[in-house]
Amino acid sequence: MPPERNRDRPATAPARTSEHAPGTTAGIAAIIGAGEIGAGWAARFLLAGWEVRLFDPDPEARRGVAPLLAAARRTLPMLYETALPPEGRLTFCETISAAVEDPFWIQESLPERLALKRRTLQKIQQHCRADAVLASSSAGFSPSELQGCATRPGQIIAARPCAPVYLLPLVELAATAANPPTLLQRAEETLAGIGMFPLRPGFEDTPPLGDRLARALLREAQSMREEGHASADEIDDAIRCGIGLRWVLEGLSRSCPPSGAAPGTHGRCAPERARGENRDESLVALLRALKGRDAAAGAPIRKHESRLRPAHAGARAPLITVRRIVPIDWTDYNSHMNESRYGQVFSDAADKVMALIGADAAYIARGLSYFTVDIHIRFRAETLAGQMIRVETDVLEGTGKKLRLAHRMLDDDTGALLAEAEQLLIHVSLETRRSCEPPPEIAARAAALAAPPESG
């Protein structure tokens, strides 16, 4: 397989035509202002395949773009199960006119000073296409204020994102009666086309909803701190491990205060069963994602898990190497366990065997481990979310570098066979990433597990 076969592909895609079918193909965007918000916009357009022309009056601004773009390149494509289109070309322009001449979308993200913004919008309108969307990231000024001195007020809207712009989907649009509906529709289609979620509240000249809600919460938190009710850390914990998990799933309109009741009332929020099930499964998925990162509400759950002793530990034959519930995020449509998760269960079973022979986390931290080089799985039956499963493992071979395991995955209640696997692991040095002999005490334990059990 010649490793050079793709080397001649250019690092960035060639510039596209400026003909633009909103939401389906890429065009050219101009970004005016290269701070955190402007650079975030640039990343969104580039990674959606757009050509981007970037202008900032501050010559230092270019330096901040590269690290932000690197962060976006690393994380945004991870959201998708398919590759994004080839990245667009980024050009730093020396003048506003050079930046805005061709683009279909012009995004202004300069500091929040009205005179500066108005002056810049006038300059942009001297050079840009009359059919371009001219959007301002300004949260502090309304579309009316931004349109105030403009040559063509109808071209100017507010499009306010949420940082980090390259990951959070929300963009709040705001407009006035001067903006033609077709322009707003094109704006929505373009933003959806680069993977964002455009929100257009009915009221035209509205301040950003997210800002207003955040400020209300910050004010309340400030009062709580000043009154000595809670520290900033305690307020953060109350949000992250409690009500914040409801907010991010349901917003506000479906959630009561967390305790569910106010003094003097008997009624609690009536649980609606169908919605409740759906909500609970989404909460499980959220909490498992956070547990995987050891972050926010996931940290105490991970800590609790470390205290749970497996019910069937020990080195009797057959070894019980896994005993667990199938979680909701392991399943596809119809709650059937995805076939790859069978592999995960057997990988976890191998981890347990490794720990039993002394190749545990501390051992790995010292730079030695076992890697799977070959696994053969036979699927016998379907497995559902919520099913309790266990794995019984036989150590077939434990000589030298080799550790060969046979696993049987069973329904823990009925004993029904769900899958079988044979797995070959090789002892490796994590420093050289090559195979090596395990130390004698590990080799001895592996050999003992592979030996037939003594009678009696």
Place this chain on the structure above:
Amino acid sequence: MPPERNRDRPATAPARTSEHAPGTTAGIAAIIGAGEIGAGWAARFLLAGWEVRLFDPDPEARRGVAPLLAAARRTLPMLYETALPPEGRLTFCETISAAVEDPFWIQESLPERLALKRRTLQKIQQHCRADAVLASSSAGFSPSELQGCATRPGQIIAARPCAPVYLLPLVELAATAANPPTLLQRAEETLAGIGMFPLRPGFEDTPPLGDRLARALLREAQSMREEGHASADEIDDAIRCGIGLRWVLEGLSRSCPPSGAAPGTHGRCAPERARGENRDESLVALLRALKGRDAAAGAPIRKHESRLRPAHAGARAPLITVRRIVPIDWTDYNSHMNESRYGQVFSDAADKVMALIGADAAYIARGLSYFTVDIHIRFRAETLAGQMIRVETDVLEGTGKKLRLAHRMLDDDTGALLAEAEQLLIHVSLETRRSCEPPPEIAARAAALAAPPESG
């Protein structure tokens, strides 16, 4: 394998001794009040292995317990990669005295009427152990108010959970100077031991932080609706797709208003790089969890994904069946891709082949599909988060019910071989869950893909 081998295990564990080592072994808890909050507490204790004695003055209350307990049994164990201890025994008691006599922990969750709560707490204290923790779920009344008429005020604290109690970790504790510090310490250890996150703000007689923050946000949302700025749905969207994602990860103290700046200020929140990377990766994990559920901020991302055309579609040999980035939640320590995800990539590659021969989502919806019955994976090299990979697939056999595939997973940039797999799929009826012949047009396309490519 005899399927009856585990049938003689009792459905619930035998009652444990009331001797209790906080946080490590299970004890006996009494739950007074079987509404949504009380039943949620019962589920928490039962699933942690505690024996639970439940009392509610309303004889109808038992009916609500079973569905809530079923929801908890389905979802709470999904949070963990290991089995929970055997579930404790649940007893419905006819009197308060029968419920509270032995328990170490007594949780009162009656309606929010002070006279009722005080009367009940007095009754409890006539019968309970002097060393029991007597905790009230009351959000509306302070510990001082609850202790007001008590025989032993020092035994009574507030422990306010967040619904659903069986999933959300937060419990806010509140106490007065009458409570001995040792009792509060035991309370914290017990709550952590059943998997919750006890928060004890410094101020003793504080109202719940979560309630106060939620009310502030609800008030602001109410004003926004009344002023015509936004509908309830728009407010929900602004939270779910924007600032709510920051709140649930970071709380408030690290997050600015979403736009990052107020009018008249130049400064934006300085991005801290190390923290930013960590935050971004956690955001990716959160957004992917939501995408998997098609919920909240995950819905627009999933919609966008459906519009992304794979870069290399088509039926040329070799088929390019996968081209994607390795996301952060597919990796273990050191950002190495977990071995089970190799299996997921090959499963996705098989989905692509199925779609190519016409066995797509619509086909599956009609009740026919292919199931993997056997996969053999050879691991050749390590794969890292952020790496672009592709899979090339050969259809080895496509006759009758059988579809046999050979996959090669490659680094998309260098062409380096990362893993190989051979996979056997069998055509099945989703109704009978048994194998069956595919219809002629599917069989013909499978056979055509398996044929050697025509020259030219």
